[in-house]
Amino acid sequence: MNLALRDIRHHGGRFLLTCLGLALLLGVVMSMVGIYRGLVDDALILVRAPAADLWVVEGGTRGPFAESSRIPKDSRAAVARLAGVAEAGVVTYQTVQIHVGTRTLRLMVVGFEPGRPGGPVAVADGHSLTRSHFEMVLDRRAGIGLGERLRIGADTFTVVGHTVGEVDSAGNPVAYVTLKDAQRLQFELDGAAARNQAVRGEAANANQVNAVLARVLPGHDAVAVARAAERWKHLSALTQGQQEELLLSAVVDKARKQIGMFTTILLLVSAVIIALIIHTMTMDKTREIATLKLIGAPDRTILGMIVQQALALGGISFAVGAGLILAVADHFPRRVIIVATDVAALSAVVAVVCIVASVLGVRTALKIDAARALGG
Amino acid sequence: METPIIELRGVAKHYGEGPTRVDALKPLDLDIHAGSLIGLLGPSGSGKSTVLNLIGGIVDPSAGRVRLDGDVVFDGRWLRRDLRRMRLEKIGFIFQFHNLIPFLSVTDNIALVLNLAGWSRPEAERRTLDLLEYLQVADRAQAMPSQLSGGQAQRVAIARALANRPRIILADEPTAALDGERAGIVMDLLRKVAVEQAAAVVVVTHDEKIMNRLDATHVLRDGVLVA
Numbered sequence: 001m002n003l004a005l006r007d008i009r010h011h012g013g014r015f016l017l018t019c020l021g022l023a024l025l026l027g028v029v030m031s032m033v034g035i036y037r038g039l040v041d042d043a044l045i046l047v048r049a050p051a052a053d054l055w056v057v058e059g060g061t062r063g064p065f066a067e068s069s070r071i072p073k074d075s076r077a078a079v080a081r082l083a084g085v086a087e088a089g090v091v092t093y094q095t096v097q098i099h100v101g102t103r104t105l106r107l108m109v110v111g112f113e114p115g116r117p118g119g120p121v122a123v124a125d126g127h128s129l130t131r132s133h134f135e136m137v138l139d140r141r142a143g144i145g146l147g148e149r150l151r152i153g154a155d156t157f158t159v160v161g162h163t164v165g166e167v168d169s170a171g172n173p174v175a176y177v178t179l180k181d182a183q184r185l186q187f188e189l190d191g192a193a194a195r196n197q198a199v200r201g202e203a204a205n206a207n208q209v210n211a212v213l214a215r216v217l218p219g220h221d222a223v224a225v226a227r228a229a230e231r232w233k234h235l236s237a238l239t240q241g242q243q244e245e246l247l248l249s250a251v252v253d254k255a256r257k258q259i260g261m262f263t264t265i266l267l268l269v270s271a272v273i274i275a276l277i278i279h280t281m282t283m284d285k286t287r288e289i290a291t292l293k294l295i296g297a298p299d300r301t302i303l304g305m306i307v308q309q310a311l312a313l314g315g316i317s318f319a320v321g322a323g324l325i326l327a328v329a330d331h332f333p334r335r336v337i338i339v340a341t342d343v344a345a346l347s348a349v350v351a352v353v354c355i356v357a358s359v360l361g362v363r364t365a366l367k368i369d370a371a372r373a374l375g376g
Numbered sequence: 377m378e379t380p381i382i383e384l385r386g387v388a389k390h391y392g393e394g395p396t397r398v399d400a401l402k403p404l405d406l407d408i409h410a411g412s413l414i415g416l417l418g419p420s421g422s423g424k425s426t427v428l429n430l431i432g433g434i435v436d437p438s439a440g441r442v443r444l445d446g447d448v449v450f451d452g453r454w455l456r457r458d459l460r461r462m463r464l465e466k467i468g469f470i471f472q473f474h475n476l477i478p479f480l481s482v483t484d485n486i487a488l489v490l491n492l493a494g495w496s497r498p499e500a501e502r503r504t505l506d507l508l509e510y511l512q513v514a515d516r517a518q519a520m521p522s523q524l525s526g527g528q529a530q531r532v533a534i535a536r537a538l539a540n541r542p543r544i545i546l547a548d549e550p551t552a553a554l555d556g557e558r559a560g561i562v563m564d565l566l567r568k569v570a571v572e573q574a575a576a577v578v579v580v581t582h583d584e585k586i587m588n589r590l591d592a593t594h595v596l597r598d599g600v601l602v603a
Binding site: 001003006007009010011287288291292293294295296297298301369370371373374 | 465
């Protein structure tokens with residue numbers, strides 16, 4: 001006979017209401033983990049999109065995401081000639097903030113040469129860039145429809161295609177434009193600033209890029225190709241793995257620690273709340289527990305009831321919390337990615353938290369004297 | 377002569393030591409035989425409930441020897457490690473306020489004891505039904521305790537106390553919450569059990585209306601058996 005289940009059924013409304021409160025808290029815990037996953041995934045989308053094996057950047061830097069990097073555009077030709085390189089492309093990356101109607105929109109503008117590495121993974125609707133100027137493939141998350149026009153800097157771009165889920169590490173939608181347009185946006189100065197630079201005798205060099213991306217032929221080692229590229233002292237080279245690790249350690253690491261701290265604190269708060277709920281539920285059953293002891297129920301029966309109730313409380317709350325978060329995950333400002341392994345790991349943590357939290361209730365139950373069942 | 381089911385020899389209980397010592401029960405000898413319905417009387421604080429608690433293994437005697445159903449269970453110290461198991465096997469408790477588990481149905485309240493005692497499910501179900509029929513509450517088998525009248529709840533509590541066929545039944549003010557007619561029914565039931573199960577029934581009571589239904593009464597005053 002399962003006493004825990006009978007008690008829960010008897011106080012069903014109160015128990016479910018308690019579960020709902022706890023579910024919201026555990027839902028927040030799960031969303032924190034999901035936000036972290038989203039953060040990591042977002043950070044890697046941009047770096048994985050070109051499917052490159054090698055990132056060649058300005059010498060002595062770890063660009064183009066962790067540090068600024070500027071190299072001449074013709075570096076592409078030099079890299080492409082290296083033994084083992086199948087193809088190479090050049091890219092620029094620049095964050096811009098524009099106004100669309102009444103709202104402010106931040107975009108990660110990627111400049112690339114169509115037909116070479118550096119473009120979007122796939123165009124979901126519309127088409128890729130077909131003209132050399134003023135076309136843009138934009139992620140759907142920006143909320144800009146096909147055919148709409150956006151003014152960036154001195155130029156106006158028409159959105160000709162949409163990508164899905166392409167964002168930068170800050171969650172900003174990615175906008176793909178031709179390299180020439182991107183260079184003009186990033187390296188050419190406008191009006192008074194350009195005139196001032198010319199008067200000072202400084203020549204503007206707009207024919208620069210942030211990085212050269214290279215794909216390595218099958219059977220060739222990307223590290224060896226990187227070492228070969230670094231023979232040019234003005235260039236540094238990173239493999240895809242190094243670039244990803246760099247991005248995660250430099251860009252995401254603090255956010256990871258921050259979210260980790262929040263998650264830990266929330267789990268501790270959950271543990272305290274579960275402990276107090278179980279303690280209160282045990283105190284409410286003082287007379288029943290005393291009666292159980294008096295009629296001969298062993299401690300394991302009583303403790304089993306308390307621990308099972310704690311686990312039921314945690315389990316139901318966790319399931320409801322997970323359901324809630326899965327239902328609203330798409331409405332978060334940043335991507336929330338709930339993966340099965342995280343759900344499994346978190347459910348195990350919640351189970352442990354429930355068992356630990358039930359210790360307070362167990363201690364209370366053990367102290368209840370059977371004699372309390374006697375008398376009025 | 378027949379061995380008593382309950383045998384207390386020099387059993388005493390005190391709390392504290394030195395100047396703060398309180399003697400709840402002075403050394404007491406008491407024999408209660410199978411088939412008898414014995415009353416423990418006395419004013420509040422006289423030690424009646426203490427005797428009940430000592431027999432039931434709920435409090436530790438300070439001295440003396442306790443023999444229950446042929447086994448010496450206390451002789452200066454408890455000789456049985458598992459007192460709850462002893463209660464489950466040998467003793468049935470009836471409380472003043474039925475003390476049914478509120479989240480279990482009538483059937484489950486009784487089946488719980490049998491479940492703990494290791495009865496198989498079919499046997500437990502049969503025994504539960506027999507008891508409920510015997511106590512004339514079978515029609516309330518699926519009811520929750522909150523849906524029972526005072527008299528019905530007390531009869532279910534008695535059914536639970538009798539479920540595992542204990543040889544000792546300890547009843548603490550079993551009729552205090554009942555009117556005269558229902559108190560009479562409860563006492564008749566206890567009499568029937570005492571006779572049919574060869575059990576010893578000890579009733580702590582202040583209730584004048586059940587005195588004539590007891591085989592014998594013992595009066596306690598200030599922790600001393602005076603009659």
